[in-house]
Amino acid sequence: MKTYFKHSLMAVFAIIALTGCREQLDQDSVFPHLPVLDSTQATYPFDKYLYESYQKPYNIAFQYKLADESTDVDYNLVPVNYDKAQIVAHAIKYLWIDAYSAQMGPDFLKSYAPRIINVIGSPAINAAQGTETLGVAEGGIKITLYNMNDIDLNDIEWLNFYIFHTMHHEFSHILHQTKSFPKEYEQISAGKYDSQSWQYRSDEEAYKLGFVTPYSMSEAHEDFVEVISCYITDPRETWAKRGFTMAEDHTHIVSIDESKEGVDILTTKINMCKDWLQEKYNYTLDSMRAEVQRRQDALSYDVVMNDSYGK
Numbered sequence: 001m002k003t004y005f006k007h008s009l010m011a012v013f014a015i016i017a018l019t020g021c022r023e024q025l026d027q028d029s030v031f032p033h034l035p036v037l038d039s040t041q042a043t044y045p046f047d048k049y050l051y052e053s054y055q056k057p058y059n060i061a062f063q064y065k066l067a068d069e070s071t072d073v074d075y076n077l078v079p080v081n082y083d084k085a086q087i088v089a090h091a092i093k094y095l096w097i098d099a100y101s102a103q104m105g106p107d108f109l110k111s112y113a114p115r116i117i118n119v120i121g122s123p124a125i126n127a128a129q130g131t132e133t134l135g136v137a138e139g140g141i142k143i144t145l146y147n148m149n150d151i152d153l154n155d156i157e158w159l160n161f162y163i164f165h166t167m168h169h170e171f172s173h174i175l176h177q178t179k180s181f182p183k184e185y186e187q188i189s190a191g192k193y194d195s196q197s198w199q200y201r202s203d204e205e206a207y208k209l210g211f212v213t214p215y216s217m218s219e220a221h222e223d224f225v226e227v228i229s230c231y232i233t234d235p236r237e238t239w240a241k242r243g244f245t246m247a248e249d250h251t252h253i254v255s256i257d258e259s260k261e262g263v264d265i266l267t268t269k270i271n272m273c274k275d276w277l278q279e280k281y282n283y284t285l286d287s288m289r290a291e292v293q294r295r296q297d298a299l300s301y302d303v304v305m306n307d308s309y310g311k
């Protein structure tokens with residue numbers, strides 16, 4: 001808990017606007033610039049796992065060796081430890097790739113997923129602003145995740161905070177950039193966005209105004225993907241703080257506290273996200289939440305590292 005509160009006060013997403021590069025992304029490129037598998041290397045078993053679990057089925061490159069050209073030189077960064085890189089790769093496979101594959105089929109990620117997942121060992125601290133960058137997305141092509149040397153598979157709150165909230169957030173940006181964003185969503189909280197000082201708002205202030213997080217207040221597209229990401233990853237207790245009760249089997253909202261300000265607004269937003277995903281992608285948000293929550297409940301080192309979920 002203390003990690004979350006400590007960081008939630010200073011966290012900021014540095015998100016670079018996505019650009020329209022989808023046509024290129026959908027091609028079956030096989031990363032000709034990547035080194036070929038070399039069985040004489042000490043990292044061969046892990047590199048082979050990455051090839052067979054990421055690159056071959058989904059056309060995703062998982063980068064864990066710190067390369068200058070793919071790293072932000074504004075930060076003082078250290079590479080992810082080799083053992084931690086393996087834990088991160090298995091965790092993302094289990095809680096993100098396999099969850100989308102189970103719900104949407106393997107072609108969905110192959111078509112829309114970012115092409116590169118870049119993991120860095122140290123956190124990215126913005127000393128001047130007193131903030132910490134959790135992840136960066138570049139053009140819908142690459143996602144960089146920081147602080148991966150601190151990964152702990154027993155701490156789902158940490159995993160969601162540093163990895164999965166960002167992953168679902170960025171992936172949802174790709175989806176709304178690929179098929180037209182629902183314009184009516186921009187009207188729900190029109191006049192309440194605060195792009196300059198959202199980071200000074202508390203969670204409770206955000207909830208009261210009908211936002212899932214303070215960052216949602218930055219603008220409508222961020223709001224939209226924050227709702228989707230929080231709907232998938234946040235546990236029942238977090239939704240209770242917002243005034244919602246989630247079904248025991250994780251599949252839907254069973255009741256809402258209508259006396260709380262913001263609940264009606266947030267309900268409208270959730271329903272609009274659900275309808276849009278269903279209509280554009282045949283993607284059922286309740287089912288995705290259930291899939292991810294079941295996986296979170298079953299999370300253990302052995303299940304994740306041995307890819308033994310449901311077996």
Ligand SMILES: [Zn+2]
Nearest residue numbers: 015173222225
């Ligand atoms: Zn964003």
